[in-house]
Every structure is written in C-alpha cells, then in structure tokens.
Amino acid sequence: MMIEVLFVLIVTAMATSLLGVFLVLRGMAMVTDAISHTILLGIVLAFFITNDIRSPWLIIAASLVGVLTVYIIELVSQTRLIRQDAAIGFVFTALFAVAIILVSKYAGDVHLDLDVVLMGEVIFAPFNRIEIFGLSIPNALWQLSIILLINIAFVLLFYKELKITSFDPKFAYIAGFSVAFIHYALMTLVSVTAVAAFDAVGSILVINFFVAPALTAYLLVRRLGTMIMLALSFAVLNSVAGYYTSLYFDLSVAGTTSFIALITFMIVFLFNSNGWVSSFVQKTRQKKQFNRAMILMLLNEKSHESLTQEEIMSHFNLTPKRFNRHIDHLLMNEYIEKHNKNYRLTQRGVEFTHYTRIKYELPEMNDHY
Template sequence: MSYTGWIILTASLVGLSCSLIGVFLILRKMAMMADAISHTVLLGIVVAFLVTRELSGPHMLIGAVIAGLITALLVQWLYQLEIEQHASIGIVFTTLFALGVILISTSVGNAHLDVQHALMGEITFIPWETITLPLIGNVPEATALLAIVLIIILISIIAFYKEWKLTSFDPALAASLGIPVVLMHYLFMSLVSITTVASFDAVGAIMVVAMLITPAASAYLWTDKLSVMLVLSGIFGVISAVTGYIIAARIDTSISASMAFATGIIFLISFISSPKHGLVSKYTRPSISSLR
C-alpha cells in the first residue's frame, strides 16, 4: 500500500475506535474522564518503557491499561473523600501526567519518546515503523496495533451490548439485577485506555479527546437509537479522519489538528441542522412541551 494509503487507513482506524468508545463516554457522562485518561496513559507508556526498555505494542497496551485503571481508582477514591468529582479528575490526571513528563525528561529522554510527540502525535512517521505479520506482510506497527484494538472494542461492544446499555442508562437497576456494574466500569476504563494509547502515535493525547468525544456528541444529535448512534458515530469518526488528512495535505499543516478540526465542523453541522435536536428544527418545529 502507498504511503498516503497507510496514513489514511491509520487515521480511519483511530477515528473508528475512538468514536465507538466515545458513544459510551457520552452516555455515561464521562467525557472528562477521557481527557484524564488520554493524559495519564503517558505515564503508563513511560513506566512500561522504563521496565522493559522497549516501545512495543503489547507493553504499551498493558502500561496504558494499568495507568487508566489507576486514574479511575484514584478519582473514585478522592471522590469518596468528599472532593468534588471534576476536581478529583483534574487533580489526578494533571499529577500523573506531570509525573510522566518529568520521567521522560529525566530518565527516558531519547528519540522515541518526547513530550511534543506524546501531545500532538505524528502520523506522518507511522508508515516507516513497520513489522512483518504472517499472511499480511509488512504493516506499520501503529496500524496493526490499532486494528487489534478495534477488534477488541468491537467484540466487547457486541458481546456485552445490553450490559453496556443498561449500566449506562440505569446502573442501579443493573446492580439490582446482578450485573457487575463496578467491574463493567473498570473494563470500560480499560477500553478507553487501550484506545487512547493505540491512537497516541497518530494523533497524540490532546487530539485523541476530540476523536473520542466529538463524533459521538454529533451522532447523539441525530438519533434516538443506541445502535444507530454507534454506527453514525463511527461514520463521523472515519469522515473526520479522512477529511482531516485531505485538509492537512491541501494547506500543509498538522494532520492531527486538521482531523480534530474536522470533528468540530461535523459537530457544528449537526448542531445546526439535525432534525431532532438541531438549532434550525427548534424554530421550524413545534416544541414537545407545547404538544403535551
């Protein structure tokens, strides 16, 4: 495959994985948690590197999951100590992220890990770092990792679809029916972590939040059905990734920033014109309250 082809494929995989996970982030009202985890996985990656001295996929995934779970646990713990939820998130993730930054500049400091790269990502380097897979041949490592993560996400969502739905909508009923709500919560946090770390190379910690939240928030405006919301969010994610690349290539700018910008455009269009919740329909359609 061509150089451009790999980049577009990688970007689309980022868009798809992030936007699917994002649907549940939105519905569980945990958008802020995505922001937190996208930063703390940096610490996970750094520590994984310090322990194993290599930057390979599986190590990074494990490091990220541990960092993500620690973030979720610490936030929960602070919250129980009567610190407001959003403040807890703010305290935990900035501290862990700062620790990651300090470790990079003092103990790691090499060409493969730097703060700039972690924050912004660099998708243009991705096609150069290849691994050889059986049957498929030479594949960029980041792309292979993203494909694996996407498969994990798809399997988790499909297998536990009704459990995700119920624990998001009504966790109290879910618990009273014997569904392990807490376990599902941490499983979900793990999924967010691996999605983030797999997208790290391509779009970085800051832009990954755009890919996680915005396509799902846009899809929410178009539909009243969870399955449709998932499909729409996925489509929006891929469209943003591809248009983002095209914009970047045209005006020669950062690919990750253009992708994030594209998600914003899609949201704006949705916000104005969606038939259910859009600005235009609010004025052209009688409101629900007046129908009652």
C-alpha cells in the same frame, strides 16, 4: 505509503469513537481526558524497565495506570469532599505532571519526546512496519486493527450490559448485572485504545477522537445501535475529510481531522431538528403565526366593521414593515380582503379564526382588550 496513513487514521477514529459512545452516555467524556494524559506515566515507567519503546509492556502498564486513574478519581469523589470534576482535574494533572518530569529528565534522547506524545504525528506511522503473513504493513495499523476488533467484540458480547449500565446503572445493579466489571472493562479498553492511538494523534487530540463523533451522533439519534453506527460513520467521514484537507493545505493530519470533527459537530448542533438554527426558525415562524392569528381575531371581533391599517398597527404596535408582511400573507391566503383602505375577514378567515381559537383554547379578544 500515504494511503496507509489514511487507513491508520480511519482505524484509530473507529476504535476510539466506538468506545466514545458509551463514555458520552455515561457522562464520562472528561474522564477520557484524564486517562489519555495519565497513561503517559505507565508508558514512561514501562520504558524505564524494558528500554524498548515498542514493547507490549508499555501498553499493559499504561492500561493499568488508566484504570488506576479511574479508581482514584472515584475513590476521591466518593468521599463527597470534592466534586467529580475537581477530582478529575486534581488526579490527572498530578499523575501527568510526574510523567512529564520523568520524560523531560530521563527520556529526552529517545522517541518519547513531548511534542509527539502531546500532539502525535500519524504521517510517521508507515515508517515503523511489521511483517504479517509475508505482507509489510505499518505496526500502528496492525495494533489498532486488533484493538478495533477487540472493541467490536466487547460491544457485541456485552451489548445488553453496556446498554443497561449506561442508561440506568441503579437498575442494572438491582437486576444483578456486574456494573463494576463492565465499568472497569470499558475503562481498560479505553486506556489500551488511547495508548495505541498515541503515535497517531497524541494524548490531547485523542480526546476529540473519542468524543466528537459520539457527541455528533447523540444530537441526531437516541437509539443506541443507531448511535453507534452513526458515530462510526462520522469517524470515517472526519478522517477522510481531515486527511485530504491536511494534504491540500499542508497541515497536521490529526489536528485537521479534529478540526473537521468540530465543524461536523457544529453543523449538526446548529441545523439538526432541535438545533439552535432550527429552534430559532421555528420560534420566528410561531411568532409570525401568532401575530397573524391575533390580527384575524381582532377582525373577527370587529366583524360588524372593517379596520384601517392605522387601527391594526396601533392595536398591536406594529411597524409598517411588519404590518405589510403580515397583511400580504393574509391577503394571499384569502383570510382577509381589502375594501378601499379597510380590511375585513373573508368566510375562510372566519372559519380559520374559529378553528384556531378552539385548537389553542384562546379566549375572546374582549377578555384582554
């Protein structure tokens, strides 16, 4: 039964991250936050009508409310009286507040409690089962698998349209693509997927499932097809790692998976080729190379004489530790040689200095000193 929990988690992560790629590219990550909260209003209203927490009308109503949320946000934003982020905050908090009031007032005795709605609990998924071709499987796994297939079919069918409208919506409009249709179709699928993911990860953590794998992939690649495949891979990786970590430490499965997604993102953020650590290392290396090149150029300008340690340190205001680090490197690479306590260029150092000055178009040292 526990392996079924893992399957539900993986399918949930894949279904959400697939659409999350296009949300990230369109700069609509926070719209996902709004949708994941306001669809609760559609669930509540449909439940009051059907009195069935498993009714398909809940998904339909929630999807309609999700699309309505996007429409209201855009309607408010287009007035240019307030910015889009303010419109998102205003609309989703208002609709979500109505849903919370209705749940707490009229649905406190059913499985529509606030803890499950907000946080989700994927370990309960295997207890609600359905018979499919004589095989008993979790209902959540069945629903999310269908939604995953629908999302895949949508992306494959409208791949070109999604790509153009995500990267250049103005060109897409001029070229005759139905920008509005693609936009609202995507938002509808986001709403449906978020509703189905409610039981597994709740309305708060579902935002992480939509956005985190896509953002992590975005840091590594720029080609859309590769980004999609990488986002799905991160979704599976986060799910498997989060699942087994939660079992080992007896933690919330969805919460642990979201935390693993954060760790994965931070690792990529810090250590990718353009990440903070890589940039810091590169800047440090460039600074060292520049300082060593300046020492060589100084010695080259003083080619008729050798310089002492004190003269070089005084010229560049170097500490003994930094001086020794630079000089050891230059000696080891045979750019300079030491006679008694003085330093001067070797022939290799002269050639390297000449090459460096031409490459970076540096002036003569006497121009500055």
